[in-house]
Amino acid sequence: MSKKQFKTESRKLLDLMINSIYTNREIFLRELISNASDALDKRHFLSLTDSAYTSSNPLTIQLAVDRDNRTLTIEDNGIGMNGEEMEKNLGTIAHSGSEEFRQQLENSREVDIIGQFGVGFYSAFMVADSITVESRKVNDEAFRWHSDGQSGYTIEPGDKASVGTRITLKLREDTDEVKYSEYLDKYTIEQLVKKYSDYIRYPIQMMVEQSVPKEGSEGEYETIETLKTLNTMVPLWRRNKKDIKDEDYNSFYKSQFYDYEDPLEVIHYTLEGNVSYKALLYIPSRIPYNYYSRDYEAGLQLYSKGVFIMDRCKELLPDYFHFVKGLVDSDDVSLNISREMLQKDSQLQELGKSVTKRVKSALVNMLVKDREKYEKFYKNFGYSLKYGCYQDYGLHKEDLQDLLLFYSSKDDKYVTLKEYRERMKEDQKEIYYATGSSLAQIRKLPQIEKLLDRDYEVLFMTDDIDEFVIMMMREYDGKNFQNAQQADTEVESDEEKSAREELVKNNESLLKDMGEALKDKVKEVRISSRLKSHPVCLVADTNGISLDMEKYLSKMPDGSANMKATKILEVNPDHDIFKVLQKVHEKDPGKVNEYADLLYQQALLIEGFSIEDPVEFSNRICQLMKEASENN
Numbered sequence: 274m275s276k277k278q279f280k281t282e283s284r285k286l287l288d289l290m291i292n293s294i295y296t297n298r299e300i301f302l303r304e305l306i307s308n309a310s311d312a313l314d315k316r317h318f319l320s321l322t323d324s325a326y327t328s329s330n331p332l333t334i335q336l337a338v339d340r341d342n343r344t345l346t347i348e349d350n351g352i353g354m355n356g357e358e359m360e361k362n363l364g365t366i367a368h369s370g371s372e373e374f375r376q377q378l379e380n381s382r383e384v385d386i387i388g389q390f391g392v393g394f395y396s397a398f399m400v401a402d403s404i405t406v407e408s409r410k411v412n413d414e415a416f417r418w419h420s421d422g423q424s425g426y427t428i429e430p431g432d433k434a435s436v437g438t439r440i441t442l443k444l445r446e447d448t449d450e451v452k453y454s455e456y457l458d459k460y461t462i463e464q465l466v467k468k469y470s471d472y473i474r475y476p477i478q479m480m481v482e483q484s485v486p487k488e489g490s491e492g493e494y495e496t497i498e499t500l501k502t503l504n505t506m507v508p509l510w511r512r513n514k515k516d517i518k519d520e521d522y523n524s525f526y527k528s529q530f531y532d533y534e535d536p537l538e539v540i541h542y543t544l545e546g547n548v549s550y551k552a553l554l555y556i557p558s559r560i561p562y563n564y565y566s567r568d569y570e571a572g573l574q575l576y577s578k579g580v581f582i583m584d585r586c587k588e589l590l591p592d593y594f595h596f597v598k599g600l601v602d603s604d605d606v607s608l609n610i611s612r613e614m615l616q617k618d619s620q621l622q623e624l625g626k627s628v629t630k631r632v633k634s635a636l637v638n639m640l641v642k643d644r645e646k647y648e649k650f651y652k653n654f655g656y657s658l659k660y661g662c663y664q665d666y667g668l669h670k671e672d673l674q675d676l677l678l679f680y681s682s683k684d685d686k687y688v689t690l691k692e693y694r695e696r697m698k699e700d701q702k703e704i705y706y707a708t709g710s711s712l713a714q715i716r717k718l719p720q721i722e723k724l725l726d727r728d729y730e731v732l733f734m735t736d737d738i739d740e741f742v743i744m745m746m747r748e749y750d751g752k753n754f755q756n757a758q759q760a761d762t763e764v765e766s767d768e769e770k771s772a773r774e775e776l777v778k779n780n781e782s783l784l785k786d787m788g789e790a791l792k793d794k795v796k797e798v799r800i801s802s803r804l805k806s807h808p809v810c811l812v813a814d815t816n817g818i819s820l821d822m823e824k825y826l827s828k829m830p831d832g833s834a835n836m837k838a839t840k841i842l843e844v845n846p847d848h849d850i851f852k853v854l855q856k857v858h859e860k861d862p863g864k865v866n867e868y869a870d871l872l873y874q875q876a877l878l879i880e881g882f883s884i885e886d887p888v889e890f891s892n893r894i895c896q897l898m899k900e901a902s903e904n905n
């Protein structure tokens with residue numbers, strides 16, 4: 274028998290457990306019971322399709338204490354483990370969040386975080402000197418794993434006769450601070466089961482002494498040993514809402530759905546009717562660490578009449594609600610429905626529709642009643658909702674548009690489209706938006722100056738996905754979205770328009786020459802109606818992609834890098850630079866080419882584009898400075 278060492282990461286964790294900086298030691302029992310319950314689930318699930326897994330005895334979890342030997346035993350007749358699995362499951366920490374967990378543990382000593390990271394088994398070392406795991410799988414040999422947590426572990430052939438797993442903890446000797454023997458006290462064990470594991474679907478049983486009337490003799494009692502089921506087995510979601518405390522919801526969430534923070538929102542309801550079911554759904558208060566990656570496994574747990582059917586049933590919620598965790602317990606879904614059948618099952622589709630509707634109404638409700646909470650939610654999962662608007666060719670946009678929030682020019686605060694729409698100015702024809710890399714950058718965009726001056730609200734969009742969403746939505750409540758950085762934004766009154774036309778006429782040759790000088794770069798140079806204090810800006814032609822879309826596409830690895838916006842350079846006729854241009858042009862029409870180019874490059878910079886030849890650009894600025902000083 275050879276001794277193996279724990280993997281480094283496991284080692285570090287074990288040290289933490291053994292040195293027990295974590296004071297809430299009692300949760301070890303919950304962790305082991307929860308593992309046993311999972312093992313029973315697995316066996317039950319396999320038995321649905323393979324009778325070899327059917328157990329002749331009911332599936333249970335048995336607890337036993339032996340005061341003399343200071344042992345506590347947790348035994349299940351679940352799936353079991355073979356030697357290889359013991360090596361894999363108990364010798365290493367498989368869960369990729371383990372490092373994150375360790376940091377959490379070091380930072381927050383009291384928060385209940387063990388077990389959310391797939392390290393539950395190790396928590397037993399908080400109370401035990403050594404642990405023995407004996408296990409057997411169906412049609413397999415028995416194996417025995419043993420470890421003192423410190424010097425490594427051994428795996429050898431075992432002699433367990435029945436299928437399942439028996440875990441024996443040799444409890445530590447009592448110290449002045451900690452009475453480990455309390456876990457040898459049956460009453461304590463019973464209380465712990467009630468506290469943490471009451472809803473477990475399988476009976477958790479223990480032999481207890483009970484005092485019963487002695488047969489044949491009046492008034493006398495005797496103590497007998499009976500097997501007692503310690504848990505009520507009523508799952509949390511099947512209990513009456515008014516009997517459930519926030520604490521119960523939260524601790525269930527954390528232990529079932531691998532989070533160490535309380536959920537942001539709990540949605541618990543029962544529906545009777547066309548489809549009858551109970552649902553217990555949670556919206557996390559933080560983004561699961563792999564949420565926006567491919568590894569994220571979405572989906573709700575599916576139960577039928579309280580019996581677990583499957584984990585991560587994706588069919589119950591659309592992609593855009595995949596942040597929701599929880600379970601659905603239906604009276605109608607067949608017990609042995611397979612994954613392949615899910616998509617076709619009409620009951621399940623009905624169920625999915627109903628669950629989706631409920632999640633939506635919970636969000637609408639939160640938005641109305643608790644804006645702060647909703648914004649917290651939106652910061653984490655707003656991207657999902659936006660993606661939902663865009664996905665499937667905008668199929669869900671009507672459903673989701675009122676859940677969207679955007680920053681706006683009004684106080685840099687989140688607004689809904691409805692709020693924007695309601696306070697639109699009477700003469701305002703469109704919903705204005707501007708895109709950029711940050712709110713500060715957008716706020717300074719030359720193109721929105723006049724709009725803000727007129728007190729028109731402008732939506733500020735900083736997510737790459739925003740423009741795609743807007744393109745898909747096109748309008749909201751009868752008003753079109755208008756990109757403020759696009760050619761056809763109308764901000765002028767009739768008088769202003771005729772004044773501008775007059776200016777265009779008087780400066781025809783200047784504009785033409787500038788346009789000629791930039792003919793490879795812009796479609797046109799024109800007099801602007803949207804600028805106030807800036808000399809020039811770029812706008813994108815209406816027929817084509819926007820300026821930000823060009824930037825976005827240039828980052829794509831495929832051929833879309835060549836897609837360019839058709840640009841128009843607008844000059845501000847009220848700016849001093851315009852007068853300079855007029856003067857230079859009058860004196861030497863050729864000289865204006867150079868100025869046009871410099872202004873164009875500046876406009877590019879303001880937009881966040883890079884310029885073709887920065888060295889040349891800087892040289893020309895220096896040249897201008899020199900000329901200016903010579904003229905003074």
Ligand code: ADP
Pocket residue numbers: 304308309312349351352353354362363388390391392393394395438
């Ligand atoms: P987690 O349960 O979060 O995956 P644990 O460290 O508690 O992490 O357990 C590690 C693994 O060991 C489990 O995923 C499971 O595969 C296996 N295991 C633990 N307890 C049992 C058991 N009673 N029966 C079968 N397998 C078990």
